[in-house]
Amino acid sequence: MVDHVFSAGLHRISLEVYGHNPRARHAYERCGFVHEGTLREALLWEGDRIDAHVMARLRDDPFPT
Structure with a gap:
């Protein structure tokens, strides 16, 4: 999905993940989000009250292996 978005010409993808969902944050990190x-x-x-973590990935960021 991430590759498809970047191939459409976008430079940046960002998202918010909530603090009570550490498994989702870990999944995004595995996809290269910072x-x-x-x-x-x-x-x-x-x-x-729950924290929201802002994460993003740039087109030029290396994809984790």
Whole structure:
């Protein structure tokens, strides 16, 4: 999917993943996404405040092996 987006001409893909989902963050890291920052307590989820982690990948970033 990432290769398809970059072949369409985009230079950057970014996303947010929430702190209560570390497995998703790990999956994105395995696809080459880099943690760029944290939006502290950005989500109210079932009465708890959850951090949102901003991640991105650039076209020229190496794909992890």
